Amino acid sequence: MKRSVLVLLALFQFMLIFCPARADVSVSMRLDREEATIADSISMVVSIAGARESDSPPVFKGMEDLDVTQGGTSSRFEVINGQVNSGIDYTFFLQPKKTGTFEIGPVEVTVDGKTYRSNTATLTVVKQPESSGTDRGPLFLTARLSSIKVYVEEQSIYTLKLYHQTRVSNISLDLPEIEHLTFRQLGKPIEYQSFYNGRSYDVVEVRYALIPSEEGICGIEPSRMKMTVAQPMRRSHRGFFDDPFFSFSTGRTMAVISEPLELNVLPLPGKGKPSDFSGLVGNFKINSKLEPNKIKAGESATLTVLVSGSGNVNRIPDLKWPEPDHIKIYADEPVLKVKEDAKGLSGSKTMKWALVPEKEGRYKISPLTLNFFDTKAHRYREIETSRLSFSVLPGEVKQIQASTDYSNGQKIEGHVKKAVKELGHDILPIHTSIKDLGKGSIVRPGGLVFWFVFIGPFFIYAVVFLGLKLGKKSDRSLATLTAKKAAKKFIRKCRQDGLSSSDLALSFRTYLNERFDLSLGSLTSEEAAEILKSEGADLDTARKIQSILKGLEDAVYTGKGQKACALGEGASQLVRQIEKEIR
Template sequence: MKQLFITILLVLGGLTNGLVAQNGKFEASLSESQVGIAKRFKVTFSLKGKGSNFQSPAFKHFEVLSGPNRSTSIRVINGDMSRSLKYSFILVARKKGAFEIAPAKIQSGGETLTTQPLEVKVVGSDEEAKDNNGDEKDKGVVERIKDKLFIRTIVDKTKLYQGEQITATFKLYSRVNISNYSLDGMPQFNGFWTQDLNNPKKLRVKNERYQGQRYKTAMLRQVALFPQKSGTLTIDPIEMEMVVRVRKKSNNNRHPFFNNLGNYENKKVNITSNTIDIDVQPLPTQGRPASFKGAVGNFDMNVNLDNRQVKTNESINLDATISGQGNLKLIDPFKINLPGDFEIYDPKINQNINSSGNKIKGSKKFKYVLIPRSPGTFKLDPLKFSYFHPDKEKYITHRTKEFTFNVREGQGTTTQAKPDKSQAKKEVEMLEEDIRYIKTNAGNLHQKGNTFIGSGLFWGLSIAPFLLFSGMLVYRRRIEALHQDEALFRSRKARKVAKKRLKTAAKYLKGGQLDAFYTEVENGIWYYAADKTGLEVAELTKDRLRQAMLGQQIPEQEVNRLVEVLDQCEQARFAPSLAT
């Protein structure tokens, strides 16, 4: 396991080498240098280039409300790609004084980069902080518009089961004139498997009434979240930097009509959405069937066979389709139990998944090809698919009937030839000649006593079939045992499948299909880890993956690099607006 993880990291490093052409500065910044007690502020660590193994400071004397919130930006200019990273934290001070925020560290270009320390002065109140800040006018702007410009995180439920979908919507509300904006940080959705429902490249503004006030609103992002572990999970805030147009305050005695003429200026403000805690209930253990593999939702199963009367070496197509609403993408292929007389190929998977009505729904089809190698009558055990229905709060199992195959002997099958009695042995006819013709060469003569029968080659060829048969018997029993031990079977195939996915990812990257590239790389890592650990993909989290790798004595640096790759893939897939 350790060897292939390192191989994956090396291959991924080669594939993504062209994404970053430079290593830049690693800098730290504050949203404000003087704050009042209990006043929230943001500290941001920015890197131009590629980085990994980020180490944040301890933030002594401060309480961390949110973070690290990681954001990635990828830009393509004339075919050259550049990357920048940001790690941000929302902090609050609890006592007065002048405090230092220690430097942060990150690995980039084979070096350890360090930020400069930051000085924060905490005063008694927010009003005092405004008076002491050199930009108190800007702080006053923030206060004046805080009820007129904000971001809401809206979820359709705050209590649900593990694996059940929750829809999170991030919406901007404004009653001010916005000149420009940019997304500074996107949530990491730690503990969730995510899929975008709506990620507009251009904001669509609508009028909406909220708490008795009329606002212009725009959806920033809508995401389907599937919690992968139980407990309290937090949806971190989304951050935006806004440039708003506000009216200047005037101290002259001119008529208000003339004060309004050209008396506006642009001010930069940072806004952050609210955090939301989600109560995730574990799936019940009572009544959980053995065929349950982590599917949560409402599903149907349909299985079709194209032929049950075949000849040897002819293919049988078996299609198993799961359709419905829920975590479809996390559903694994079926386990097909057939005797060793059948050759079974890995299924071809077709997905037709959409987000109609803000819910993940559609179908996932597994197309199997079965080839019988021996004649006879064979039976396929019933296929079972179990899932948990969150609304009914119970497990449901779909089960097919037993399938029977009648296999006749076909062309290409090795059989023992029967003697043909019509063919009589012909005797040698002697010519009526007394003296035979003298041959000029010895022909195919052998020394007396040196015959083939009894020779070493004779005995070798005689014993070979028995040795071959014994070897095939041992191999067949080993294969049957491997198929019976699902965990061992998955572990043995994991390396081959992972390499295949990486090759496919390389093709996507070469063709410029970045979304498909990141998806294939991410799936390759998760499925390899699941196969090696014997867990289902739906049960895996980054923490469990980290523990499994460290348990295999994989160096922590390599573990951090792999988790960084997963973070990059998730960010590129689920925050494409930051990868433009």
């Protein structure tokens, strides 16, 4: 056992050392939360994928206002579908020195002499919540709105935090149901440690984007969170099973509610409202590009317009493009990507058009415009794409015509395929081949050949099958008849009065010869038993026969062979038994 464990460990070590790690090295960094109080300690994990070690510890940027303490290091090694993935995670704890918003990172890591950079993250540090003067106990729920005054369709972040000092599980949340107010969860709940009123708590934080659809004062009723709170079992003395590993604790269902809040929903101003306003509220930008900007007539260029920003991104309209002269436009299906993170809803919509100019020349693309209500500037804004243009060279057809004139010395560089254009419509001609004029096929349903083809193979099979079966049956019946005859003859012999031992032994030998089609001149008791066993007789029966024959042999070889023996009845019964067993 110990040896096998050692072998496994050695194998694992061997894999760690010699298995090629994934060639791509990448560095990423993540914080356990994006907002913390000044008293909190924020966990930061720097993950290096594709390497088992770095040349030096990670180097940070943007840490001037934070104290950094190293938490530990852990290695990862996994083999998935034959692909070896390894990595190392460095954990650090950040302690803010002051309030504010900090851009953390990028983190620089050197692996095999090459420096890799991670992403950056934003951390907002706020003051500690003012003490209410009352101790809120070991378990409570708080709710907060990022903004208490919003416009219709503008999002406000509703943050629920469960502070607990005891272990909780099976957490469920009942959100208030409010008309004209939509809750959209932003990411998964996060867990971290924080301080409240000078006490340390474990915190579960969950965020929702609240999107009002009507103006007015909107009361947000308390949210209710239910959970099972662990209560360790009290024992008179601490025993082996009191170890936390065995989790012998009872749970009590508890519910906590958050404080009620109020949201003031302002209407969108009527002043300056564009006539074609789509209802887009937030902060957006628009970008466009045209590729390539030099093509031949008949070829296509792709115009891409990207509208991105934060707010009600699902209201980004599909932009329409007026078809200019001599350009055919083919619109692609727009692609909407919505991102839900701690900051709220954001996303982008990508729209593409294929522009196919029919004539050569220089074409200008008129800008596309988009209206939205800017919640930061508190006014309507119109954004537009940049002015684009592209050049169209003469098409391939003209080139070919020109190039056919070899006197110009031009060369045909390539052949452009075009879609087949239908110039006329008509039916295809009649069939005139004489072989088409048949009067039917050789085989007709119901004809002799038809039935021969269908029934013939089955009939042949049936005949051969029955023939084989009958043949086997006749062989078997002949053998059965012979066996019956031999047994009858032997039993009749056994019934004779005054049957001597030598006669009985001779009769048995004759029975075996006839029964199994043998030609034995002499027969020992062992041989008889072997024959019977090989033919399928029961082992016990064979032994009994062997013992009777042994008795007969002893009588014959001790000079008592001519004397009448009493074994006939037993022998005849055994032969009947043999006949039953060997069928």
